[in-house]
Amino acid sequence: MVQIYQDFIPVGNGNRPGYAMTPEYVTVHNTANTSKGADAKSHAAYVKSPTTEVSWHFTVDDHEIFQHLPLNENGWHAGDGHGNGNRKSIGIEICENADGNFQQAVKHAQWLIQKLLKEHHIPLANVVTHQYWSGKACPRQLLATWNEFKKGIESAEDPETVITYVVKSGDTLTSIAKAHGVTVQDLQNWNDISDPNKIQIGQVL
Incomplete structure (x- = not known):
């Protein structure tokens, strides 16, 4: 079973801009944080800090998912200012913590993306990397196998x-x-x- 916690960034924080969004893309990231304990719950606490400047919609690890923003609001995650990456895409971070199972986190992310595509009528072609928007080498763990990752979205099993x-x-x-x-x-x-x-x-x- 996968638990999804809706634990939103407080209204008024600088990283919750509040611009209305109708999502047209899903942007995939890796956290690039391999520290033990750097799981989804840890990142939920991080993005709620008033001093944090970045934000995204979901963080996924090997046992649970945290949602940080409503899907009708944008985040600051794509590195393209007010471009489509930030203003029109759902940002998903996949955890890399050393005490987690990265492949299981990937499976959870694939299932979540499949769910979002269906709910928001987004085509699979619009599932893109952070690199697509800004050139940053992210998601660093998936760039070499990106086509396989996208194929896994279509065949992802639906967990309870x-x-x-x-x-x-x-x-x-x-x-x-x-x-x-x-x-x-x-x-x-x-x-x-x-x-x-x-x-x-x-x-x-």
Whole structure:
């Protein structure tokens, strides 16, 4: 099972610009951080820091996925200023932490990309590298096998998935339900009230 945590960068942070976005591309990155513990949760904490200047939509590791921005807002991840990389693409970082399984993280990323392509009607041809936008050698672990990576998106298996929203100050059940297209009753039925800091957005998908 893959857990997806929606743990958004606070509104008002400089790396959450808030420009409206209709995604037309998916841009793939590697974190380039091989330190032990540099997993998706660690990067979620990093992008929420008020001093962090960059941002992207998802970080993926070998056991879970964190979402940092809503998909109707842009991030600063592609190195092309206000070009299509930043303003029209969903940014995905794949972890390289030494204590993780990189190949499993890649599989999770391929499944996530497959899901996003279907939901946003984005063609596979528009899944691109960070290098495509700015020339940076990223995703460094996948550039040599990029065609194989893209083929794996089409054949990615759908794991059991739970989506969980991390509650922020000022959130209400009504606002969370509205943002995710569900009812307050749905949230009440799905959730374990023993953890009021997290809201399960759906049953196993």
